[in-house]
Amino acid sequence: MSHSDTPQFASISHRQFADGIALLAAQLAADDWKPDYLIGVGRGGLVPGAYLSHASGHALLSVDLSAQEFGFSGALLERLAEKTRAGERLLIVDDINDSGSTITFLRDAIGKAGGIGDHVRVAVFLHNVRSTAVSDYAAETIDRATDKRWFIFPWEAMAPQATIAADAHAVPERLA
Secondary structure, three states, X not given: OOOOOOOOEEEXXXXXXXXXXXXXXXXXXXXXXXXXXXXXXXXXXXXXXXXXXXXXXXXXEEEEOOOOOHHHXXXXXXXXXXXXXXXXXXEEEEEEEOOOHHHHHHHHHHHHOOXXXXXXXXXXXXXXXXXXXXXXXXXXXXXXOOOOOEEEOOOHHHOOHHHHHHHHHOOHHHOO
């Protein structure tokens, strides 16, 4: 894909987003596994995390990876690992599990800090079946082999169009 090609943008409406959060909350309610905390992943998982926290009644913590200040998040990840060792369960919440890199990073970092993997699960609004990481709960599933849309969540729609296009072009392998 050349930089001049326009990605196929797919806006997710607030109604579609809210319906997806309600579906995730229902999946959590129907499961015997209950989290002690939701972990909103910054930046994309913060809004879904807040909505799911309200919909499910589970407390919300957050960890920010979006600024790529990994030293900043390290101490937080160690604290999350401590919580799992104390028997607490964590549900990582993100907007999309596309390549799997964010989820894999978080699971690995919590594990390297001595965390208990069985106490960590993942919920996402969109799950790519081609992802290298597992999502335990998903509102919608896509297949990146055939679905090349660039999804724009309601909070991302606040950005200038040029920023949205630049973000899409930063990962051309997801669009081609």
